[in-house]
Amino acid sequence: MPDRSASPGRGASDPSTTVTLFGYSFHTGSAPAIVAAVAAHHAVGPRTIVTANVDHIVQLAEDADFRDAYARAAARTLDGMPLVWLARATSGRPAERITGHDLLACVLADPPPFARRVFFVAARQDAADTLTTRLQAAGLPDGAVASAVPPFGFEDDASYGRALAERIRTHGTTLLVMGVGAPKSEIWVDRQGRALGNPVVFCVGEALSVAAGYVPRAPxxxxxxxxxxxxxxxxxxxxxxxxxxxxxxxxxxxxxxxxxxxxxx
Structure with a gap:
């Protein structure tokens, strides 16, 4: 595969904390370090962090839109353990597993400055409401957190996509959390581009519902x-x-x- 490493200014690119697999540069450092690096970079569009697992790699092999979204991501992390083991074997260096759960943990307990206006695109409203309450308890004011539960197939509905993007931008979103699964989360954000403003974007899938306590996680x-x-x-x-x-x-x-x-x- 061609090299699709993050371009300059699109997230941390220190070779000592990255490894190239499947033509993409993956970040191997800690979740707080990666989140901080992406948040510190000022961009004209969304700064997306994607969390790669085995299923993602399989889908990337056959989905051009997904590949485009991955190529333009601000940072890519290693979620699945097979990818972590492969990264360690390839680079000969330590590599951390960084999941959507880890990204959310960076903001839920003590929201950093870049997470002062949060928007959840969730698979279920009760999960979004639970996390909204948690963020308000952590100090965010009323109105700082908004959410939407899009209908099935929303990623291919141009009219709905424009309306949702406008709602996110009007809200002044600084952190957009996509909890509706891959590859539709990544592709939808990539297609909307500047229409969303320039939020940091976490594509976390089911981790959103897990963080809210509605879906269990493995021991x-x-x-x-x-x-x-x-x-x-x-x-x-x-x-x-x-x-x-x-x-x-x-x-x-x-x-x-x-x-x-x-x-x-």
Whole structure:
């Protein structure tokens, strides 16, 4: 794959804290450091942080719009443990797993200055309301947090997309949290571009509902062993069977080709 490392000014790019996999530059430092670096950069459009897992890599191989969104992201982190292990083997350096949960943890307990106007695009209203209450308890005033639960297929509805983008921009959003899953979150933000203003964007998927307490998360040991997917499958087997037992096997071939290409280079 061609190199799609972050361009200058589009997030931290220190080679000592990045590793190149599948043609993209991934940040391997801590979540607070990455969030701070992205927030400190002033841009004319959204500054998106994406959290890569095995499913993302498989989808990137076949979805051009998703690839464009990844290429223009301000920062990319390693969410899935297979990617973390691959990064460590490739670079010979430590690499941290940084998930959507970790990004949210940087702002929920003590909102930093860049998170003073927050907008949640959520899969469920009760989760957005719970996090709104939490942020207000942490010191954000009434009206500083807004939310929307878009209808199914919203990412392809141009009229709805324009209206939602205008609502986000009018709100003065400085932190946009997309909790409606990949690749639609990343693609929708990339398509809207400057219409959203210039917020920091977290694409966190189901982590939004987990943070609100409506969806359970795997025990810590399962996370460390790379078995969080087993826990998630047991919670939603019908929805996740195809992803984990059919589509995800393609990752092995994609990773093998990427490593072979790297050796040739």
């Amino acid at each position: 810590w040991l399962m996370q460390r062993l790379g078995l969080e997917w087993v826990f998630r499958f047991l919670c939603a087997p019908r929805r996740l069977f195809r992803r984990y037992f059919i589509e995800s096997w393609r990752f092995i071939g994609i990773a093998a080709r990427d490593r072979a290409s790297g050796r040739r280079d």
